[in-house]
Amino acid sequence: MNAGTTTGPGSHGEPETGLVVAAYGRHVLIEDERKDRHRCILARRRLRAVCGDIVQWARAIDASGGVVLEISPRTTELTRPSRRGDREVLAANIEQVVVVAAPRPDPDPFLIDRYLAASELMGTDGCLVYNKSDLDPERSEMDLSEYSAVGYPVVTTSVRNGAGLEELRGLLKGKISIFVGHSGVGKSSLLNLLIPGAEIETAALSTASGEGRHTTTASVLHRLNVGGAVIDSPGVRDYAPSPIASRDVSAGFREIDGRRGDCRFSNCMHLKEPGCAVKDAVESGDISARRYESYRRLVRLMEQLGREVS
Ligand SMILES: Nc1nc2c(ncn2[C@@H]2O[C@H](COP(=O)(O)OP(=O)(O)O)[C@@H](O)[C@H]2O)c(=O)[nH]1
Ligand SMILES: [Mg+2]
Ligand SMILES: [Zn+2]
Structure with a gap:
């Protein structure tokens, strides 16, 4: 039947x-x-x-x-460009994007920035988890201050020695979060530490769906006993927000967006324009030159995606 x-x-x-x-x-x-x-x-x-x-x-x-x-209508959508050049929804009704990075695989700050930009663009909280801190006790492999300086919570964790776990739990409490980031940074390991049995549950869910082979390719939502939930997403090699107008990219970078009104031209793209408050801030070191480079790269990417769809 x-x-x-x-x-x-x-x-x-x-x-x-x-x-x-x-x-x-x-x-x-x-x-x-x-x-x-x-x-x-x-x-x-x-x-x-x-x-x-x-x-x-x-x-x-x-x-x-x-x-x-x-x-039901969604409050938020985490999206990426689809193969056809428009938008593919990865998860819905997210309240917080938790970007997980680690000393190994090599951290990619541009990938982190694109996830944080996506969280800004959809109007959710964003934060950074630096996992495998046991492999980098000096915190020398990544400049975490770039993120805390602009107000993103940064939590340093280790699945090996349990460091930062309570802080992470506090960050996740009562919200619907999604773990994103390179594969191999420890997203699933962290989740399994937060929710003992999550791995077993994931396997049971995919068996129940009759689509066991998708175990590693699907996102799965897990409830936290402190309230809230975490969606574990499959690892990615790369990520970008779905296509938007290149002039909307600045809304993904809070330190750039916050200076919008200070540029000479109201439609300043903060690229080559004279009297640009953003470029001034980069020169004086108030804005991280690397974050600014991330902004420029994302503008270029959106211009490319725009050409591909039209
Ligand atoms: N040294 C160390 N290894 C970790 C830590 N967290 C995860 N790993 C290892 O990193 C590998 C990838 O972890 P996994 O959770 O599958 O990463 P995911 O792809 O992001 O879900 C596994 O071999 C884990 O045992 C950590 O805090 N420290
Ligand atoms: Mg995983
Ligand atoms: Zn400007």
Whole structure:
């Protein structure tokens, strides 16, 4: 019986509200209001659910699982450029982007800046976790002050010796966060330390979805016992926010955006214009030259993406 795709009278219960804790194509795992999890199928081809979505769903009466009927409007969307050049939603209703970096694999500050820019652009909190601090006791492999100087919380952690774990827990408490960053920096290890059994749970979820091979490619939402939740996202080699106008890039860099009104020209792009307060601040060292370079690179990237779509 194809209970997963029909919603005829009698086959399903009344619609109820649920939370998407994992999505694998048309298969999604829904957490109900009692925090039980159910394997569901999207009712219509046009529906596209991502981790963190709030949905209306109906449970199958004579079988396990159910069907997702509607996806509620999202408060935030973490996106990246899709292969076709527009935007692909990675996760929904996020309140905080937690960028995880480590001494190894080599930290990439430009990648960190692009994630923080994405969090600024979607209007959520952003913060930085420097994990594997046991490998860099002197904190010499990365300039963390670039981030704390502009107001991002920075937490130094180690899964090896437990350093910073309580501070991290405090940062995550009561919010829906997503862990992002290079693969291999320790996102899943941190999560497993925060939520013992998270790894086992991830494996169980992907088996229940019947799509076990997606274990490492899907985002999974885990509840914290202090309130809130963390979405563990698969590791990436690279990331950029989805296409925006190049003049909107400055909104992704708070120290640049904050000087917007001080430039001679109101439409200053802070690139070659005279009387640019941002370039002055870079010269005087008030803005990190490296963060500014990140801004310029992202402007160039958005110009390229813009040309590709048009
Ligand atoms: N030395 C050290 N190794 C760590 C730490 N955290 C994670 N690792 C190791 O780094 C590797 C990648 O970790 P993983 O959690 O899979 O990274 P992810 O790809 O970001 O999820 C594993 O071999 C972990 O054991 C840490 O704090 N210190
Ligand atoms: Mg991982
Ligand atoms: Zn300017």
